[in-house]
Amino acid sequence: MFGAGGGTSSYREIEETDLVVLWGSNAREAHPIFFHHLLKGLRRGARLFAVDPRRSPSAQWADAWLGIDVGSDIALANAVGNEIIRSGLVNTEFIRRATTGFEEYAAAIAPCTLEEGERLTGVPAALIAELAHEYARAPRAQLCWTLGITEHHTATDNVLALCNLALLTGHVGRYGSGLVPLRGQNNVQGGGDMGALPNKFPGFQDVEDDAVRARFDARWGVRVPPRRGWHLSQMFEAMEKGELRALYVLGENPAQSEADTKRAVRLLEGLEHLVVQDIFLTRTAQLADVVLPAAVAAFETEGTVTSSERRVQRLRPALPPPGEARDDLSILADLSEKLGARWDRPSAEEVWDECRALSPMHAGMRYDRLEALGGIQWPCPSEDHPGTVFLHGRLWDEDPERRGSPAPFSPVEYEPPLDGLSEEFPVRLTTGRRLDSFNTGVQTGSYASPLRRPETIDLCPEDLERLGVGEGELVRVSSRRGAITVPVRLDRSLRPGLAFMTMHFPDQADTNVLTLDSWDPKSGTAEFKATAIRIDPLPAAGDSLLAGTLERAG
């Protein structure tokens, strides 16, 4: 944010803060060890607000739970912002010195009264006001979010709406005050850091910046194309148009993880050439022309990953890869040779040192320093730099020159989820994770978790009664794209009209047959969190719980 693609704070700051807002994050189950740090903060007296459609296991620790309607986050954030302004609780000095665009922002959100907020979000006006006042008055506050904010068609705007609140109150750039996006996978942050984005080089340097590109051209001895590439959602659109005909997939299972999987599989099948590099013969790999068996990154390879607090840490091989499987780096090196390049089989450390030479924010992170310091948080511009605990401290500098360019407010407008509720599809389905499982279950399906239970559609007691079905009975769940059959489970953390499923068991119930693949034009993230569905009881199907729970619509 504000120019750097990473969370501003360290985990230890949440232990010493005064107020925590968990917004669209069930960290208790999705980021359990981060939640340990949060609990230490609560034990020291911090207050916790949870904004979540579900009264999730995280929300159950909160002083106040804001049970928001799915996808109305911007409406809530704008109402909070407006209440902070209206109550005279803004940090005037910080806004004047360190931000731009306050007037436009204030004018844009002026119509977002508490009453309007309540109407759009379902959160009582008094609770919105409480969050606004407590967040603004807290000496230090941490605002944390996860996929509940980003798996929407308005993902980027959702994040901007939260950043605006931090700028209003000065809750950024100080120890204990910050913005904390919790990454869902062990190297989502590192992928971004390393330039696995269509428009970035390592270190978030812009591909379309001639001066930056010249440095990479010189180092690599090639001309890097001067245009940005496609992100995942654009790639699928390009497949649709026939502009993308060959695909090389490394360690991803889009045939099951993409929203609207029926479309994803159709497009993958339509490719002229598909190469999949993975540790398993995933559903996607089964569609491939060539499968390259890979080593397990965390246990069988050398390299680095970056965590949600910008900490770069080393991976080390504990085991040799099985059979013909090889680590990604050596596969890529071989491939490069076949394509006519000469990489001379670099070691992971040599690749890393090249990255350090080209990415200023990683420059000081020698392997032996990463080892000695237990990882280093970027930016780390030199080999005597200890790494950075929190970002944007410059915004508080007295000296305008060191303070640098101000952080802009970004007025954003609420737009409801694209998959609207209707008489035909009256129930809102949202998705998420369970504690013991991960994504499509490729990694977690094989350990003997005592917590594991089959996929269900979770509903509140009122909805079970309305449908006239009991727990464990099968229902047919339909969206505008497809239908599946799945057993019902009672979940008191849900509210009437809100259903919950995971994506952990696609072979039992392919949740992503239901979801919509419309995506945020700014970030390319699909709207997994908001699907309109209908639920129909199946006649006399209650006894076939374990038999074929998957049924695709034609």
Added chain:
Amino acid sequence: MTTIAPVAFRRTVELTIDGRAVTAREGATVLEACRAAGVEIPTLCYLETLTPVNVCRVCVVEVEGGRALVPACSRPVAAGMVVRTDSDRVRTSRRMVLELLASSVDLSTAAGDVHRWIGEYGARPERHGPSAPAAPTRPHAGHHAEPEVGSAATVVQPVKRDNNLYVRDYAKCILCYKCVEACGEDAQNTFAIAVAGRGFDAHISTELDVALPESACVYCGNCIGVCPTGALMFVTEHDLRATGDWDEDRQAVTRTVCPYCGVGCNLEVHVQDDRIVKVTSPLDHDVTSGNLCVKGRFGFAYVEASG
């Protein structure tokens, strides 16, 4: 941009440990001061990452002017304090603690230090007589008949194996409370276990003594991570020990990063014969402080499944 977290500057105090003048940070414990001075204090219930509970009494030291021996793990240093860590009184007390534990608990898988201390302090658990015979029907520690004169009461009982991830062998439990602390406020905050019963009947129990799958347990295994005696153990380790195949000399421990969410927990992967037999996390890394979740600690089967 250089931003450094605030550093707390603390004052120091002067004290005497075994006749030596020592400087310690104000607020440090006697144990920390002793360790800094290179003086070994045995501990069983103490761990850097947990709140001291003062139950094992094996760390006691003598403080001049004090009526009773004091637990070094929780007593803060004070200016002018005179501490003796190796007086007869201290040695007698430690010997008694070690002897009573060793006579009633199976310490066969306890950390090597425990056996060394038993020798160094001259504890002779055998003088309490042979262990009273096992009564397999006892549901938990302490459900014992009064042992015959001349035999030692024990906490022996059947191993609890009610899930596929870890076993609980409370015949090896010294009631140090570490698992309770790790399950509770000091780390996990799940509160699945507590100490139930009093005196020799005291034992670690889930609510209403139900099996783990019926309890609040979320299988983070943070209790295993802190257990000093092997009462709590990975199923893999337990089974390899049962067949005599557990061999730490053949094991390598590699530090890597958990493959799951983006928190970046460090894993210590214990591998024997190209097989992962246990996963721990470093106590001294401030991301985890030794703690993990169920996926990080147990979710490694896929590595072998990929072979």
